[in-house]
Amino acid sequence: ITFTRASTGTYVNSDGVLQSATTNEARFDHNPTTGESLGLLVEEERTNLITTSEALANITGGSITNNTTTAPDELVTADTLIEDTSTGSHSVNTASIIWAGNTAYTFTFFLKANTRSQATITLGTSSNWVNSQRNATFDLSTGTVIVTAGSSVTASIEPFLNGWYRCRLTATTIAAPVPSTVQTQMYVSGSASYTGNGTSGLFFWGAQLEAGAFPTSYIPTTTATATRAADVASITGTAFSSFYNQTQGTVFADAKVTTVAPATSLTSVFALSDGTTSNRITVYKRANADTSTRLDVSTSGSSVAFINAGTFSVSNLIAASYRVDDFAISLNGLTPGTDTLGTVPTVSRLNVGGYADSTFPLNGTIKRLTYWPVRLADPTLQAITQP
Secondary structure, rough: EEOOOOOEEEEEEEOEEEEEEEOOOEEEEEOOOOOEEEEEEEOOOOOEEEOOOOOOOOOOEEEEEEEOOOOOOOOEEEEEEEEEOOOEEOOOOOOOOOOOOOEEEEEEEEEEEEOOOOEEEEEEHHHEEEHOOEEEEOOOOOOOOEEEEEOOOOEEEOOOOHHHHEEEEEEEEEOOOEEEOEEEOOOOOOOEEEEEEOOOOOEEEEEEEEEEOOOOOOOOOOOEEEEEEOOOEEEEHHHOOOOOOOOOEEEEEEEEEEEOOOOOOOEEEEEEEEEOOOOEEEEOOEEEEEOEEEEEEOOOOOEEEEEEEEOOOEEEEEEEEOOOOEEEEEEEEOEEEEEEOOOOOOEEEEEEOOOOOOOOOOOOEEEEEEEOOOOOOOOHHHHHOOO
């Protein structure tokens, strides 16, 4: 596989440690607590809008002690937020953010319990957000989201090693939001406003704010915003022609995504193509609120097959077959959808986690990708995709 990414990136290694990958280095991601291999990580371009992701210094009702404990990357760079004795909020805050209108934002923050074990993340002022909803509360001892501010926000918590959690909050701005900060407040006895004792606190590290409806891998920053370029993985040239059968074949993929939240672009699993969209055999989740999984085939720019395999989910086992007048796809053990009319396009590459022209990345992981140079029978397609 040829892999390109015009920037560094991060992933979780087999020891559960957050690790950096150099430019054009493939990232093979793992479950941070079990070490399970998740496969090749393929993501779209994203920018961390927090300029000092590991050195937040804007504090309300407290103080910071720097470099007090080991962070998720195994370096002693995580800080401690310590409350003072005032009554009110005790928080660590970002610098002021200039928000775009009618835009989904996702904020993630690595938090760990110390003498305080609950925290509320609040995205700026309530007037900036759809239905004024923009906060959630997390329990860092149980690893749960305990309070969310209604249906207009999405919150989740992901465990990492050594008691760390990556806490996530997503919300959408109104048409004309004003600049404001993101606050992470300690939460005590059901409230983010209380009288501090001057000594209690929690650990924090790795703040990230992205324009997008779901989180992506961590992008560290030091003095300015930073962008992680899109991942592109493909098999071309003789590496492709040595195994590909133009007459008939089957592709199987074990793919997982962070979320199936509506997206304005496709979520591509794989594509056989000539590098354009005119000749392609593609499998993807459709855009926006449509969560159907499609086998989409075009020959010389004309649609040949467009088959609905069923509802795309976080974890997907997919098998798609092609042969002249004989196309089929099965998803997660469902009865294959078929199309019995159409020619097979001439292709020269296999894009992994990408579309026919290498756009619309998966935003997830490919654990397994298998090719057979035959059109497997429908019962076989259904059997090999059983969860």
